[in-house]
Amino acid sequence: xxxxxxxxxxxxxxxxxxxxxxxxxxxxxxxxxxxxxxxxxxxxxxxxxxxxxxxxxxxxxxxxxxxxxxxxxxxxxxxxxxxxxxxxxxxxxxxxxxxxxxxxxxxxxxxxxxxxxxxxxxxxxxxxxxxxxxxxxxxxxxxxxxxxxxxxxxxxxxxxxxxxxxxxxxxxxxxxxxxxxxxxxxxxxxxxxxxxxxxxxxxxxxxxxxxxxxxxxxxxxxxxxxxxxxxxxxxxxxxxxxxxxxxxxxxxxxxxxxxxxxxxxxxxxxxxxxxxxxxxxxxxxxxxxxxxxxxxxxxxxxxxxxxxxxxxxxxxxxxxxxxxxxxxxxxxxxxxxxxxxxxxxxxxxxxxxxxxxxxxxxxxxxxxxxxxxxxxxxxxxxxxxxxxxxxxxxxxxxxxxxxxxxxxxxxxxxxxxxx
Amino acid sequence: xxxxxxxxxxxxxxxxxxxxxxxxxxxxxxxxxxxxxxxxxxxxxxxxxxxxxxxxxxxxxxxxxxxxxxxxxxxxxxxxxxxxxxxxxxxxxxxxxxxxxxxxxxxxxxxxxxxxxxxxxxxxxxxxxxxxxxxxxxxxxxxxxxxxxxxxxxxxxxxxxxxxxxxxxxxxxxxxxxxxxxxxxxxxxxxxxxxxxxxxxxxxxxxxxxxxxxxxxxxxxxxxxxxxxxxxxxxxxxxxxxxxxxxxxxxxxxxxxxxxxxxxxxxxxxxxxxxxxxxxxxxxxxxxxxxxxxxxxxxxxxxxxxxxxxxxxxxxxxxxxxxxxxxxxxxxxxxxxxxxxxxxxxxxxxxxxxxxxxxxxx
Numbered sequence: 001x002x003x004x005x006x007x008x009x010x011x012x013x014x015x016x017x018x019x020x021x022x023x024x025x026x027x028x029x030x031x032x033x034x035x036x037x038x039x040x041x042x043x044x045x046x047x048x049x050x051x052x053x054x055x056x057x058x059x060x061x062x063x064x065x066x067x068x069x070x071x072x073x074x075x076x077x078x079x080x081x082x083x084x085x086x087x088x089x090x091x092x093x094x095x096x097x098x099x100x101x102x103x104x105x106x107x108x109x110x111x112x113x114x115x116x117x118x119x120x121x122x123x124x125x126x127x128x129x130x131x132x133x134x135x136x137x138x139x140x141x142x143x144x145x146x147x148x149x150x151x152x153x154x155x156x157x158x159x160x161x162x163x164x165x166x167x168x169x170x171x172x173x174x175x176x177x178x179x180x181x182x183x184x185x186x187x188x189x190x191x192x193x194x195x196x197x198x199x200x201x202x203x204x205x206x207x208x209x210x211x212x213x214x215x216x217x218x219x220x221x222x223x224x225x226x227x228x229x230x231x232x233x234x235x236x237x238x239x240x241x242x243x244x245x246x247x248x249x250x251x252x253x254x255x256x257x258x259x260x261x262x263x264x265x266x267x268x269x270x271x272x273x274x275x276x277x278x279x280x281x282x283x284x285x286x287x288x289x290x291x292x293x294x295x296x297x298x299x300x301x302x303x304x305x306x307x308x309x310x311x312x313x314x315x316x317x318x319x320x321x322x323x324x325x326x327x328x329x330x331x332x333x334x335x336x337x338x339x340x341x342x343x344x345x346x347x348x349x350x351x352x353x354x355x356x357x358x359x360x361x362x363x364x365x366x367x368x369x370x371x372x373x374x375x376x377x378x379x380x381x382x383x384x385x386x387x388x389x390x391x392x393x394x395x396x397x398x399x400x401x402x403x404x405x406x407x408x409x410x411x412x413x414x415x416x417x418x419x
Numbered sequence: 420x421x422x423x424x425x426x427x428x429x430x431x432x433x434x435x436x437x438x439x440x441x442x443x444x445x446x447x448x449x450x451x452x453x454x455x456x457x458x459x460x461x462x463x464x465x466x467x468x469x470x471x472x473x474x475x476x477x478x479x480x481x482x483x484x485x486x487x488x489x490x491x492x493x494x495x496x497x498x499x500x501x502x503x504x505x506x507x508x509x510x511x512x513x514x515x516x517x518x519x520x521x522x523x524x525x526x527x528x529x530x531x532x533x534x535x536x537x538x539x540x541x542x543x544x545x546x547x548x549x550x551x552x553x554x555x556x557x558x559x560x561x562x563x564x565x566x567x568x569x570x571x572x573x574x575x576x577x578x579x580x581x582x583x584x585x586x587x588x589x590x591x592x593x594x595x596x597x598x599x600x601x602x603x604x605x606x607x608x609x610x611x612x613x614x615x616x617x618x619x620x621x622x623x624x625x626x627x628x629x630x631x632x633x634x635x636x637x638x639x640x641x642x643x644x645x646x647x648x649x650x651x652x653x654x655x656x657x658x659x660x661x662x663x664x665x666x667x668x669x670x671x672x673x674x675x676x677x678x679x680x681x682x683x684x685x686x687x688x689x690x691x692x693x694x695x696x697x698x699x700x701x702x703x704x705x706x707x708x709x710x711x712x713x714x715x716x717x718x719x720x721x722x723x724x725x726x727x728x729x730x731x732x733x734x735x736x737x738x739x740x741x742x743x744x745x746x747x748x749x750x751x752x753x754x755x756x757x758x759x760x761x762x763x764x765x766x767x768x769x770x771x772x773x774x775x776x777x778x779x780x781x
Contacts, residue, residue, distance in 0.1 A: 080557070082499070082557065082561065121746070125746060125749070125750055129750045129753050129754065130753055130757075131749045131750055131753050132749070134497045134499070134557055135700055135749050136746070136749065138499070138693065138696050138697065138700075138745075139697070139700075139742055139745045139746040139749065140742075140746070141693070142693065142694075142697055142738065142741060142742035142745065143738075143739060143742030143743055143746060144742075145738060145742075146735050146736070146737070146738025146739035146740075146741070146742050147447075147735075147739050147742075149733065149735030149738065150447070150733050150735035150736045150738075150739055151451075153733040153735065154451045154453075154733070164733070291565055294561050294562075294565060295565075297558070297561070298558075298561075298562065301558060380573055380576075382569045382570070382572050382573035382576075383569070383573070385568075385569045386565065386566045386568075386569035386570065389562040389563075389565045389566045390562075390566060392558075392562055393548070393554075393559060393562050393563075393566075396548070396552070396554045396558065396559070397548055397552045397554055398552075
C-alpha cells in the first residue's frame with residue numbers, strides 16, 4: 001500500500017513537467033519570431049522572413065527533421081545511430097529508382113524501404129551480434145556510399161536524362177495550393193507591417209506549393225510522439241533505452257523492440273533522403289545528403305531526445321540553411337542582432353538563477369555578436385553552413401545539465417545479463 | 420585453450436570476413452548482370468610497378484589515419500573527427516609553408532610541427548568538452564568535422580589563389596619539398612614522407628607496449644573503473660590521447676602535401692579520415708594489423724581504378740567491398756570473442772569441477 005501511495009505523486013509531477021517543456025517550446029518559438037520580426041523592421045532586411053525564405057526553410061528543415069526522427073526512434077530504444085547519413089543516402093537512391101519506374105508513391109515507399117535495409121543491417125550488427133554502435137554506424141556509412149555510387153551507375157546511366165551520378169528528372173509528390181489565402185497573405189506581406197506581415201509570410205509559405213510529402217513528414221513526427229509517449233508499445237520501447245535489464249525482468253522482449261526501433265529509424269532516415277530527391281530537388285544526385293544525417297542527429301540532441309524539441313532544432317538548422325539563398329549576406333547580418341539579443345536574454349536569465357559562469361559566457365558572446373553586427377555589413381556564407389554545428393556544440397557544452405539522454409543509450413545489452 | 424586453437428581463432432575472423440565481402444560483391448555483380456570473372460581477374464592480378472608505388476603511397480597515408488583513430492579506440496575513445504583534424508592540419512601546414520618564413524628543410528620541419536599542433540588543437544576541443552562538460556566525443560568530433568570543412572573553405576577563400584575553378588594555397592617553395600624514393604626505374608617515386616608512417620607505427624608500438632602511458636591507455640580501454648581504482652587519472656588520459664590522436668591526424672596530409680600537390684586546395688583528397696577508422700577497425704587497433712588493413716584498402720582502391728576499363732564495372736563496387744569487409748570483420752571479431760569467452764569459462768569450470776585431476780595433468 002505504502003509503495004503505491006509513494007509512487008503516485010511522481011506521475012502527475014512528470015506530467016506537469018512534460019507539459020511545461022511543451023509550452024516552453026512555444027514560448028521559444030514566439031519570442032524568436034517576434035525578435036526576427038523586430039529585426040526585420042529595424043534593419044529593412046525583408047528577406048529575413050519573407051514567405052519565399054520561409055518556404056525554403058521548410059523544405060530544408062523536413063529532411064533534417066526526418067533524419068532526426070530516425071535518430072529519435074533508435075536512441076530511445078538505446079541504440080546510437082550514426083549510420084543515419086548512410087541510411088539517408090540509401091533513401092535518395094531508393095526514391096530515385098522506384099519513382100522513375102513505378103511512380104511517386106512507390107518512390108516514397110522505396111526510399112523508406114532502402115533506408116530500412118540499412119536499419120536492419122545496423123540492428124543485426126548491434127542488437128544481435130553486440131557490435132559497438134559507433135563502429136557499426138561508421139561501417140554502414142561506408143557501405144551505403146559505395147552501394148549508392150555503384151547502383152546509381154547501374155540504374156541510371158542508360159536512362160534518358162540520367163547519368164552515372166544522377167537520375168533522370170522525377171515526378172514530384174502533389175502540392176497543396178490555396179490561392180484564396182496565399183494571394184491575400186502575399187498582399188499583406190508586401191506591406192511590411194510589423195508582426196502582421198511576418199505572420200502573413202508564414203501563412204503564405206504554408207498555403208502555396210505545400211508538398212503533400214511535407215504534410216506526411218509532419219504527421220510522422222506527431223505520430224511518433226504519440227506512439228512513443230502515449231502507448232504501451234512506446235513505453236516498452238523507451239524502457240529498452242532507459243533500462244533494458246528492468247524491461248527484460250518485466251517480460252519485454254528487448255531484442256525485438258530494439259530491432260523494430262532501429263529498422264524504423266532507418267526507414268525514417270530513408271524517407272528524409274527520399275524527400276531530398278523528390279521535393280528538395282528534382283531527382284537523385286550523388287552526394288545529395290551532404291551530411292544532413294549528422295545534422296539530423298544534431299537536431300535530435302538539440303531537442304533533448306524529444307520530437308518537439310527535435311523539430312524546433314531541425315527548423316532552426318533548416319532556416320540557417322535557407323536564409324542564405326535570398327540575399328543571404330544581408331539577411332544573415334540582420335540575424336546577428338537576433339543572436340545577440342537571444343544571448344543577452346539567456347545571460348540575464350542565468351544571472352537571475354545565479355549561474356554566474358554561464359551568464360558571463362552568454363553575455364560575452366552576446367557582446368561579441370553585437371560588435372560583429374555593428375562593425376560589418378555582411379556575413380560570409382561559410383559561417384552559416386557551420387552555424388548549426390557550432391550551435392549544437394554550444395548547447396551540449398553549456399546547457400547539458402538541461403539535457404537528458406536515454407539512460408542506457410549506446411550501452412551493450414545481452415539477454416539474460418540481469419544476473 | 421591450446422596455442423594453435425588460439426591462433427586459428429584469431430585468423431578465422433578476418434578470413435571469414437574477407438570471404439563474406441567477396442561473396443556479397445559477387446552476388447551484387449551477378450544481380451546487376453556485370454562480368455564477374457573479368458571483375459575478379461582485374462582485382463586479383465598482380466599490380467604493375469606504377470600501381471605498386473601508388474598502393475604504397477596510399478597505404479602510408481591510410482596507415483597514419485588508422486593510427487590516429489586507433490590511439491583513441493585503444494581506450495574506447497571514439498575520435499570520429501580524424502577527417503576534420505587532418506584537414507585543419509594540412510591546410511595550416513600548407514598555408515604556413517607557403518609563407519617561407521624559414522629556409523629550406525627547416526620550413527618543412529616547422530610546417531609538419533604546425534600540422535601536428537593544428538590537428539591536436541582541433542581534437543583537443545573534443546577532449547576538453549568531454550572532461551569538463553561531459554559532451555560525448557563522438558558527437559563533438561562529428562560536429563567539429565563539419566565545422567572544419569566550412570572553416571577551411573572560408574580561410575581558403577581568404578588566403579588562397581584562384582586557378583581555373585579551384586582555389587588553393589600558394590605553392591610551397593621548391594627547396595622545402597621532400598623528394599621521393601625511387602623504387603622502380605620509370606615508375607613514379609614513393610613519397611619521401613611516407614616514411615612518417617613507419618616512424619609513427621614504431622612509436623605507437625613502443626608507446627603502447629613499453630611505456631607507463633601505454634599501459635594506462637590499454638588499462639583504461641579494458642576497464643575504466645578498474646583503471647580509476649588503480650590510480651589512473653582517466654580525465655587526463657582522455658585529453659592527452661585525444662591530443663596525440665589529433666597530432667597524428669595532422670600528419671596524414673603531409674606525404675601528399677610535400678611530395679606531390681605542394682599546396683592545399685579544393686581538390687585535396689578527402690575521406691581519408693573515415694577510411695582510417697575502417698582501417699583501424701580491420702587491424703584491431705594493433706600497429707601491425709593496421710598496416711595490413713591499410714595495405715588491403717590501398718590495394719583494393721588501386722585495383723578498383725582499373726575496373727572501368729578492364730571489366731566495365733563501376734569502381735564504386737570496391738567501396739562496397741571495403742565497407743562490407745569492415746562490417747563483417749567487426750561482427751566476426753565479436754562472435755569469436757564470445758566463443759572464446761565461452762571456451763575459457765568451460766575450461767575454468769572443468770578445472771574447478773574436478774580438482775582431483777589437476778595434479779595428474781600438471
